Amino acid sequence: MSMATATAQPVERVNYLNKEYGVWSWLLTTDHKRIALLYLLSITFFFFIGGFFALMIRLELLTPAGDLVQADTYNKLFTMHGMVMIFFFLIPSIPAVLGNFLVPMMIGAKDLAFPRVNLLSWYLYIIGAIMMLHCMLTGGVDTGWTFYTPFSTAFTNTKIVEAGLAIFIAGFSSILTGLNFIVTIHRMRAPGMTWSRLPLFIWAHYATSIIQILGTPVVAITIVLVAVERTLHLGIFDPKLGGDPLLFQHLFWFYSHPAVYIMILPSMGIVSEIIACFARKRIFGYSFVAISSISIAVFGFLVWAHHMFVAGISVYAALVFSLLSYSVAVPSAVKVFNWTATLYKGSIRYDAPMLYAFGFLGLFTIGGLTGLFLACLGIDVHVTDTYFVVAHFHYIMVGGALMGYLGGMHFWWPKISGKLYPEGWARLAALIVFIGFNLTFFPQFILGYVGMPRRYYQYPQEFQVLNVLSTAGATVLGVGYLLPMIYFLWSMRYGKPAPDNPWNAAGLEWKTPSPPTTYNFEEEPVVTWEAYNYDEIDAAHKEEVPVAG
Amino acid sequence: MAAVHSEAHGETHNPALLHHFATEEQQRDASSFGMWIFLATEVMFFGGLFCAYLIYRRWYFGDFAAASKSIDAFLGGTNTAVLICSSLTVVLAIWAAQTARRALMIIMLLLTMLFGLAFLGIKAVEYKQKFDEHHVPGASFSFEHESIPGHPDQYANPRHAQIFFALYFVMTGLHALHMIVGLGIFAWLLWMAWKGRFTPEYHTPLEIGGLYWHFVDIVWIYLFPLLYLIDRHP
């Protein structure tokens, strides 16, 4: 952002932020970087809303009695928390913000393949988001974010159709982003940017896009069927007509399981970029990490019924899905091992992005391993629908995906804004997030194990201590999230101007100015080097030390 | 994809070339690839319905067969032929564009739309038949005393038949919706063709619209035997 001051300033270089001013230059932009910022504002807003619902849940759970809200209201709270966080924050977050911003730059292109479709994507998100807001303000939904039939089709009186429609529209936003990325990565790479030279961030987004393309339409048609059953009484899932409520679950989870890989894969891409840069080493086993992204996307489609082990599916199907669920952990583990091997004999720096990457490594591993516990039929029978599951997925979604997102925001902030964030505050915030996160969610593993069910607003007295710890942790976590919002905003006005490549990082995006111009590159780059060529970079910059804020 | 785009730099190029593409070939390849990916999403969209259909057909085969027998296979078959002809006129329109035959291109586009309208008209007739026979799911649904094909002594379960009709209306209704969108797309293509926007070098929107239309045809190619011809043994 340019700020005119009274003292003599060099003429402000034209970049994508100051090229044009005015609301319409933003609302009608086709520049992928501006669209990324539009998304950034939107998803941050919904993060606050989802966080508000989380706060209400944790406040209610401070005491064993259901005394803050009524049971019906509590049902709405956890439903809205889930729907907002999943569909309006996590799924768009990294692809629509960092993906939109970086994918063209990382491959040496001027923009995505379809810039106007990109803008349409954002508008679809906004339309869905406004519908969801309206739905929440006029009564909300109480079925859980999973909308299970027959409760959602035949028994509840809440605003299922409106919420479903909002998610349907937001789903198209997701599909179009994925479509744009796939075509861009195939067709718009600069000369010399072969597949084996692509940053792992690109591989991760490519895999994510495959899931978005193939999975989202299935949940879309499922929502249509639920809406049709509610409004026109065409009973596909209605047991009174011989329908099977479980069919809904099959169709729903066929998307919603791969959806969790939509949420985690981009974060893994970010972690690869950060670890390579702050260990000053090429990612160990680059091709393994690249292929594992594609494997996760493919295998992720084969495991959905592990959400239905106790719902009434055949035990033989359960066996098959249990086996497949074990196998989907393998590519994720491959990544964790490769990242760890990258650290070995690296020159480690502990800047804020790296702290988030370290947090990711530990927390994602815990989350992933507890997923294996759940894949085991014998264990799942006991801990399904308890807080064990809640802790498992929050370790991955928050400890994994969100940490990666924050790490990426810090890593690329200088490029995005042209300013440096304050490093001391950033490290402090990372630490607070890590502590707050574990305090919030580790007790939940124990709570689930000893039998506290999820989605309940009251619990036996003996569970209170752990619940209080969890709520305390949530407060700390909230502080940890507020800090970056404050200092990122602060840095836009008062931060030190960032050099083009403050981290001496590899990657084409760092060869542009900070912030970049509208078309990214003066001339089309020609790539002749491998990805993560840190030995070459460090040899050329022997005397320099990366700049901190 | 065919925005008229004037650029103020020194190159002379086709005004349809968008700024972020390096060559027209790259733009054309990207547009075509984008449409194929969109069609992949459509396959999965309809795929969920086919999944529901297959599960219930297997569970309630006799009831589904009885319900299937009550819809007009001759009309369905005619509609299949209509769509096949419309796909032919689409490829002929593209061939006409490639060989600079403007009049033929416009005629073929018009024919395509006429076939599409005929399809929807026949569909409307079918829907009216179902409405008159009280086969539309809902309060007035009735499917009593319909024998299961091959088992003249057994009557079909009306509740299961209602599931068939629910799927029938959702699947053919969604398909018809896609036809209507297709008609809108072709109306726009017709207008562009009329204005002379298509040349042998540039007719990408025709190709992309054609891909969409063929896809809608393929969906019907599967819908026809699955919905209309479950059991037609005399």
Added chain:
Amino acid sequence: MSAHSKSSPLTTYFAVWGALLVGTFLTYEAAKIDLGVFNAAVALTIATTKALLVALFFMHLKGASEKLLKLVVISTVFFLLILLALSMADYGTRLWS
């Protein structure tokens, strides 16, 4: 990079059109013959043949010089079959235990 879409000769288009119409007629007639459990297989085989004809010749999949488009089609069909097959793994075995 794929070349500019080649136009197939008109004879190919009309031949495919003819084959599609014949296939439709065959589907219709075959449904009247009692083939037991093979009725569905016959119907789906004819339908898939027709779909392939449309995709390969009308949608110019055959002429595409890159494997990419074929990969998109095959992957999509693969995942659709996964949806159908693994759901059937549940529904097909529920009565076994």
